[in-house]
Amino acid sequence: MFLDALSTLLFVLATVFFCAGTIGLLRLPDTLCRIHALTKADNLGLGFAALALIIQAESLAAAGQIILIWLLALVASATAGYRVARRCVPVDPPP
Amino acid sequence: MSAIAMDAATLWWVLGTALTFLGLGVMLAAPALLRKLLAFNVMGSGVFLVLLALRPRGPDGVADPIAQALVLTGIVIAIASTALGLMLARRYHLATGRDSLPEDAPEGTDD
Amino acid sequence: MNAVDALLALVLLALAVACLWAKTARTGSLLFITFGLLLALAWVRLGAIDVALAEAAIGAGIAGALLLDAARQFEHSPAGQNSARAPSPWPPSLLMLFLAAVLLYALSTIQPLAGDATLAVSAALESSEIAHPVTAVLLVFRAYDTLLEIAVLLVAVLAAQAAPSAIRASPKYDPALAAVVGWMVPIAVLVAVYLLWAGSSRTGGAFQAAAVLAGAILLARFSGQWPDADRLWQHAGVRVFGLVTFIVVGLSGAFTAGAVLGYPAGWTGGLVLGIEAALMLSIAASLLALFGWKER
Numbered sequence: 001m002f003l004d005a006l007s008t009l010l011f012v013l014a015t016v017f018f019c020a021g022t023i024g025l026l027r028l029p030d031t032l033c034r035i036h037a038l039t040k041a042d043n044l045g046l047g048f049a050a051l052a053l054i055i056q057a058e059s060l061a062a063a064g065q066i067i068l069i070w071l072l073a074l075v076a077s078a079t080a081g082y083r084v085a086r087r088c089v090p091v092d093p094p095p
Numbered sequence: 096m097s098a099i100a101m102d103a104a105t106l107w108w109v110l111g112t113a114l115t116f117l118g119l120g121v122m123l124a125a126p127a128l129l130r131k132l133l134a135f136n137v138m139g140s141g142v143f144l145v146l147l148a149l150r151p152r153g154p155d156g157v158a159d160p161i162a163q164a165l166v167l168t169g170i171v172i173a174i175a176s177t178a179l180g181l182m183l184a185r186r187y188h189l190a191t192g193r194d195s196l197p198e199d200a201p202e203g204t205d206d
Numbered sequence: 207m208n209a210v211d212a213l214l215a216l217v218l219l220a221l222a223v224a225c226l227w228a229k230t231a232r233t234g235s236l237l238f239i240t241f242g243l244l245l246a247l248a249w250v251r252l253g254a255i256d257v258a259l260a261e262a263a264i265g266a267g268i269a270g271a272l273l274l275d276a277a278r279q280f281e282h283s284p285a286g287q288n289s290a291r292a293p294s295p296w297p298p299s300l301l302m303l304f305l306a307a308v309l310l311y312a313l314s315t316i317q318p319l320a321g322d323a324t325l326a327v328s329a330a331l332e333s334s335e336i337a338h339p340v341t342a343v344l345l346v347f348r349a350y351d352t353l354l355e356i357a358v359l360l361v362a363v364l365a366a367q368a369a370p371s372a373i374r375a376s377p378k379y380d381p382a383l384a385a386v387v388g389w390m391v392p393i394a395v396l397v398a399v400y401l402l403w404a405g406s407s408r409t410g411g412a413f414q415a416a417a418v419l420a421g422a423i424l425l426a427r428f429s430g431q432w433p434d435a436d437r438l439w440q441h442a443g444v445r446v447f448g449l450v451t452f453i454v455v456g457l458s459g460a461f462t463a464g465a466v467l468g469y470p471a472g473w474t475g476g477l478v479l480g481i482e483a484a485l486m487l488s489i490a491a492s493l494l495a496l497f498g499w500k501e502r
Contacts, residue, residue: 075386079383079386083383103251106215108313109310110215110219110248112306114218116302116305117219117223117226118222119305120299123298124298133225133231134226136269137222137225137226137238140241140265143257145313147249148252150323151324152253153324157339158252158253158254159323159324160323160342162323163257163340164340167256167260167340167411167413168351168352168355170261170264170413171260171264171489172355172359173265174265174493174496175358175359176362177269177272179362179365179366179496181272181273181276182369185280185498186369188279194280
């Protein structure tokens with residue numbers, strides 16, 4: 001019962017961060033700023049959602065899987081943000 | 096048709112029908128080849144939704160395994176067809192510089 | 207039906223409309239990837255987890271990547287701007303509405319045989335020695351369908367190879383991407399092998415594993431780190447390997463089990479896993495070949 005309430009609270013927090021990320025995506029002026037919104041706010045929202053699911057997980061293995069998924073999503077999101085940013089501001093690698 | 100009091104599965108095959116004819120309509124109407132392929136994929140997804148949503152679920156809530164196998168096969172075939180269509184469209188584009196067939200070209204553009 | 211399902215269905219419909227009426231093909235492809243991922247959620251709501259996995263991996267991932275790749279080529283051409291205009295909705299829309307109404311009426315009057323097929327599959331599951339019903343259907347009960355499906359995929363690859371592919375420059379070496387890819391690719395390969403192995407007892411299977419494997423190899427390509435990485439994968443033998451294995455095992459079933467595509471008792475699990483492993487490699491190679499990438 002307490003766990004359910006905590007999960008609900010964490011999900012609401014996740015929704016808040018996702019909304020913040022989406023508002024940032026819509027309202028920020030250029031691509032580089034929007035990457036900030038997407039990678040930081042959205043991944044924090046994902047973290048809260050993952051936390052809410054971990055509380056409800058039925059086994060340690062399932063909780064471990066959820067944490068792994070969150071970490072992989074972080075890495076993928078950061079890498080994608082980096083590639084998009086590279087497209088906007090091309091930087092030549094050092095020779 | 097008592098569709099107002101929907102149960103869970105009804106929603107999905109109604110959505111599937113909508114997606115199927117949305118995709119089919121755009122596939123017929125749009126001149127651009129890439130858009131036709133996008134519409135083809137949307138149409139395929141709609142058909143799969145209808146196929147699977149019509150089957151009653153097993154006692155533990157798992158969908159009918161034969162329908163699942165059919166849809167899995169369908170997804171793979173759809174992507175094979177899409178890839179082939181894309182390859183043809185890209186080859187056509189490389190050869191002629193066009194992204195739609197001449198008979199489909201929107202009015203006002205010449206050959 | 208609850209509010210989440212209704213919301214999901216509405217969003218899917220809105221995404222489909224946005225994708226088909228998008229201003230450029232690239233925007234449409236990106237929206238299609240989003241559509242595919244949310245469709246995977248819809249499959250979960252319908253109780254079809256295997257289909258959800260396949261939709262996310264193949265339907266959204268691979269198809270989206272193929273479409274984006276093509277959209278990139280098309281937007282670099284002046285002639286392409288003309289028909290990038292959104293389609294005018296009028297000509298077929300009345301016909302579509304009529305047909306949709308007919309189909310909706312027909313579907314609402316269908317009385318499905320309640321759970322007959324599911325019961326038949328569960329009853330026969332013991333004899334197939336595979337714990338997961340969908341894998342049992344795919345590779346034991348309806349193995350012929352899967353065999354033909356692989357053959358169709360191979361035919362599509364052959365036809366796609368007949369069109370000479372556009373030569374493009376090798377991707378530049380990107381140190382940050384290479385560092386990430388350096389350990390993402392092994393993790394992805396591990397996930398693919400796990401999906402393959404899990405398919406015999408729970409959700410998973412050769413197709414989903416192949417899509418993840420193809421994604422891993424594509425990542426390796428894009429990092430520019432191992433330019434020879436897919437020399438092996440482009441070898442024609444790898445693409446054919448799965449189909450050949452399937453046919454060989456199937457034909458041998460005529461002698462060992464009394465029926466073509468039958469499996470001898472006690473060997474079903476191992477043979478199915480072997481076939482699925484060969485299929486995983488072949489489908490991954492085929493999916494890669496569909497990108498039509500030839501480097502300078």
